[in-house]
Amino acid sequence: MNGPLLLTLIWLIPFGIALASLMVRHDDHQRIKMLSLLGTMINLVLVITLTLQFLDVAAVNNTVTDTSLSTFHFVYKVAWFKIMNIEYNIGVDAISVLMMLLTAIVIFCGVLASWNVKEQVKEFFILLNVLVAGVYGVFISIDLFTFFLFYEIAVLPMYLLIGLWGTGKKEYAAMKLTLMLVAGSAFILAGILALYFESGLNTFDLQLLSQVHFSDSFQYWVFPIIFLGFGVLGAIFPFHTWSPDGHASAPTAVSMLHAGVLMKLGGYGCLRVAMYLLPEGAHMWMTFFLILVTINVLYGAFGAIRQTDLKYITAYSSVSHCGLVLFGFTAMTFTGLKGGVLQMISHGLMTALFFCLIGMIYGRTHTRTVSEMGGLMKVMPFLSVAFVVVGFAGLGLPGLSGFVAEANVFVGSFANPATINRVCTVLAVLSIVVTAVYVLRTVNALVNGPISLRFKELTDASLLEKVPVTILLFCLFGMGILPGWIIDLVNGAVHPIYNNLMR
């Protein structure tokens, strides 16, 4: 299929599904769910097609990667608001293709995992689809304005999804999450506008802007604004506190999508906009951000040790693992950038599975307090084994995706010879011990030990529930055992960014 058409279809389909769901009768839950499932399934097929096509194109173009400044393929642009030179300008590179693949997998599993939503089903799935359309839109945008537009479309439905379908202190959590992310967006918008005017080109085109050499003083002021703006979504310390509350209150599919994909938009933006367009700014600010994200990595891990709620543990572990994404970026080396990208994918798969499993376990035990559980291996071996596996993925066990990413992050970060980088690398490596402590503590308390009486009658996952878990497990193992093709793809995409950074 024609590349640009494929890209447009991919974000239009969830939008179309949302519109179609409007037509469905309010209480026809089955049809709404089937519609969403169908949409995500078609999208999954389309994204896989896209990936295969991209692999072909990338294979041809790989020979010239070192000289070209960009590896966007399937580029298509048409003027939208002529007055401001806003364009519908789309195209993908390997990073966006992989992120779209991640999104497609996570949302497909997410729809399956929310099959038991009972209240206001119609609205739930409409919002979910709108959110997904926004996420896809971000990944295909080359025009910064459309990028920002889609970004907002992706972030805002979260407020309603958590506020209405959440649990616990949901209104508070939804409000906090939205306000903090919108504050980040305000920074991003300011930064994007600054780029637009400073470039003198009156363009939002990422590729054109990447050729512009902004003055040092401009880069010095704008880089941190954009980096922090996106960093909020990537849970950068100290702007991470929306994450534990938000994730703990959100319904399963929303947690999956949010931690699995949406948080990645933060890292994606940091790399794609801040570091790609403002390389000198990146050099000037890197030590500062390196220290900040090292705090992230350690602080998140230590924070997770003493939590008692499963979702809080996972949320803090996300803070630590998303810290590793930015940690890879702040290394400012080729391997480090690649490691950050790989960590985005790995963490997306892993944390989606984490929240998926927690949702299923909570649906049975009706508690998320770790100390109240125990011995679940006895009654739900499938879910328990999956939980153990994803736990091990979290602590970076080789053979699972986490190791591939973390190895690249650490090697890349150590490759930067500055003393501060070395020190921070050592600290970050030591965090794997802390991770092991909280992961094993959780796993042991949850699936091992004697089972309490009230859980004796619980059942294992149904066939429908096994599907998303199996898919995600397959991906974790696939990336962990045979990382070759993903790494080749990411290599191709990181080269231009790295070259820009080092020019």
Place this chain on the structure above:
Amino acid sequence: MADFIFAHSYLILALPILSFIIIGLGLNQADKSVVIKLAITLSALSMGYALLTATAYLITVMGQPQLYPAQTLICFDFAWLNFSEKLTANMGIYLDPISVMMIVVITVISFLVNVYSVGYMKDDPSFNRFFALLALFSFSMLGLVISSNILQMFVFWELVGVSSYALIGFWYEKPSAVAASKKAFVVTRFADAFFLIGILIVSFYGRSFDFQVLNSPEPATLLSNSFLPGIFSVNILTLSTLLIFAGGWGKSAMFPLHIWLPDAMEGPTPVSSIIHSATMVVAGVYLTARMFPLFAASNTTLVVIQFIGAFTAIFAAVIAITQVDIKRILAFSTLSQLGYMIFSLGVAKVVTEGGHHHGADINPLGYSAAMYHVFTHAFFKCMLFLGAGAIIHAVHSNDIMKMGGLKKLMPKTYWSLLAACLAIAGVFPFSGFWSKDAILLAALQSGHNITFLVGLVTGGLTAFYMFRFFFLTFHGVARSEFHDVHEDPWMTTPIVLLTIPTISAGLLEHFFVSRVTTQVLTESGHFAHPGWLPFVATGVAFGGIGLAWILYGRGKTDRAVALQSMAGPLYPLVYNKFYIDEVYLFITHKIIFLCIASPIKWFDRSIVDGTMNLCGWLLQLGGKGVRLLQNGQLHFYLSMTIIGFITLLFVGQ
């Protein structure tokens, strides 16, 4: 022919992992008999292929050095993880004398343990899971020893860790087993973090992960000429090799990271057997041997290795004397024997004054003796644990004070374990005598006299505590009632078979001492071989056995009890393992949990989040303030306008 065999050597690993996948995914609900057939067959095939590879290696590579001068074969290699254009980690199969020796040991012991487990685990509801995990364990350890580069080794190193976690915590409903599995994983993981940092350093300077590159002289020179910046003028070579050794420190359970090993006996006994003999704990020794040329470039590193090994050897032996749990005694004996292996590597360098150049001051005996001891120890320690398992299975207790008189009831176990105890005590002509003698000789030759003495004394202690265990278990009269004591043929067959290497491994002495080292160490000086050493060592061993006979041999323990009370507070100190576990508990719970993790949790919820909430609250307050202005009262607006106007007038001037 030989090349064909080498080209398919991946089968040695593929068969166990296949076994794990089939049993774990397909057959986890299947009938036991199917699983038994599959597991035993695949493990036997893997062993068969390992033996075939070893034979081919001996004939072609070691037999005809003109064909393969380096004596190293990389027979399978593909790029696995690409880091940058210059740095890629491969997955390969690296055959050299020590890796070939290890694959034989691992597959043979794994096969015997599989057979034994059929009998030992026959009533366990999770029978199938056990065999799946056992296969995973063998696979991981095999992958570790055939690694062609250090990152691949780290990969399998971690897999060994996770399989041991799953096996130690096999009885997951038992809280003590769950705690032990977590302890084993976290302690070794702690060491692995340093290992990983070491890998980062050497791969950065060496620009490769490959052992062949890292063990060549260039990286050693480059590393030894680099120093840490700032006030610590530490040699990077010493730093990085010590960090890598830290990985082995944890896995091989050297003091003070030994605490996980005695607890690891919470797993089923066949697991303890395989952990203590062929897998897991020897990984650290193997790592040190594998990286030896690099390690040997730093004198400090070797001294640390030597010191830690020797200290662990005697420290663990002292604790073993007081233990009453049969598996704990064996666990501490493993620690002690690992200490021997480690210090043996540490003494593979002659004490010299001043100048020396690469390789010239190496004493290859230290290296080969360590490998030899890995080999002999694997068999007799495996047998000791299998025998202990048979005893536990028969009498349903771990406490040697409650046993006694089992000689008549379990004759096959009795005679086999006698051979193993003589071997570990170092009595001529059993296998342990030869390897331990070689280690002591190496220490003496290299001029490390204190380490030599420690090794000698530990030998006496070893003989004493092993025969204390032996006499208390088998001799005298039964100290409690046993019902239906019998020997299961599934279990006794492997035990009896293991007596063969235990008695006869001494025949391989010449092979180990003169051939195993050839590819690692080229140059060596001439060393004296004092003829008195074997007699002194045997004398010390007999002294230990005799003392054990005096105190425990007559079926009474009154003299031992009298001795205990004489020791005063010393006895509980040793019995409680010098309270090291308590120190760790204090550090983890009181310091890390209470002083770091809890404050962070509080800090995050109160300070960081509080600041965010404060911002929100201030904004709301501001909003309320502004709302006060919009009160809809016309005269208020009017007066505000006038005030504003007047202010503007003043400001305007």
